[in-house]
Amino acid sequence: MKKLKYLMMAAVCALFASCMGDSYAEPAETGSAPYGNNELTETNVISIAQLKSKFANYIATDYRDGVSYAKVTDDIKIKAIVTSSDVAGNIYQEVALQDATGAIIVSVAQGGQHGPLPIGTEVLVSLKDLYVGNYGKQAQIGVTSVNAAGATTIGRISRAVWDQHYKILSTGNKVEPTEFASGTNATTWDLDTDGGKLGIIRNVSFKSSNSSKVTDTFADANGGAGSVSWTLNEQDGRKVIVYNSNFAKFANSKVPTGKVDIVGIFKRFNNQWEIIIRSLDDIKPAEKVDPFKGLPGKGDGTQANPLDITRALAYAKLNKKDANTYYIKGTISQIDEVSTQYGNARYYLSNDGTTTDQLQVFRGLYLNGDKFTDPSQISVGKKVLILGTLDFYEATSNPQVGRNSKIISIN
Incomplete structure (x- = not known):
């Protein structure tokens, strides 16, 4: 009797497998992305630079001085590449987007964004009924929110609303940082147009943190909610810092003691650049860069081999x-x-x-x-x-x- 029962079960399973076909085991390669809103179409697409220009007054206004956000009433969209990752916990409920013209931050009330939106994902974002404004003068997409002081500012989009406003177009796109500065050289980046971009600062070393409890680690894993900022020996600490969350997985890792190259999201906070690394993989020993590579003439600028x-x-x-x-x-x-x-x-x-x-x-x-x-x-x-x-x-x-x-x- 038991043998007959097992034979019947096997026959039923075979029948269902046959009816479902290959799609039962593998999603079709041409199928829609499992996240976001696949109904969105590439119409009325503008660049990030155009979006920031359209809302420039709100992005430039401190919330304590006036209205720092505005609702998007037009049916406009942007198309951009994801450059951020929250996999190591140093980026929290944010997605950094970048196109050929600039970058912007999307504030989303959801962790684990590296799952549906890994680095290199191209997305289409529908902006209608969302808000564009700023946090610390950094251009940001979100919704209105009331802060602890009772002021209305731009805040995080709920997961359900965000899912209706983006569509995944492609994945695995190559993302390369552009040079922010090297050594003691001042940056040529502009706070208004370049804030939020993926960048690299070369040949720098860590100087000191803003916390008396933190002398050689990125942050304080036992410090609770908060962050630790590090200055760099080669840059003005009033203008450039490395910002680390106490909740970052690498919070208690030792900062390097030698010269390094640092990749990160270079966010604006008022008149300061905050470098936010995505993981420890963003920090590597400094590569020797030949500033004269490809130029006509002779020499490397040393006394033994001067420039002509x-x-x-x-x-x-x-x-x-x-x-x-x-x-x-x-x-x-x-x-x-x-x-x-x-x-x-x-x-x-x-x-x-x-x-x-x-x-x-x-x-x-x-x-x-x-x-x-x-x-x-x-x-x-x-x-x-x-x-x-x-x-x-x-x-x-x-x-x-x-x-x-x-x-x-x-x-």
């Missing part, structure tokens, strides 16, 4: 606002002024001593940084090795060696 004028001109024209000093060799081709009053000189260098393809040395100093005391200390035709910064004077579009360079040798 061709390469120095090409680098200065890039206008990188580089604060590093480089050794440069050339022949004095023109002298505009030697000031014994101020002890500096304005002269030009070229590779061959002619006035073709000259590099201006602006208010340079004499040997070893001493002041000039006599105009005869330099003359056209002299070969010199100098040490100075390379910059680009935008008012006259002139590449130059910045002020206070010094002559290392002259003959």
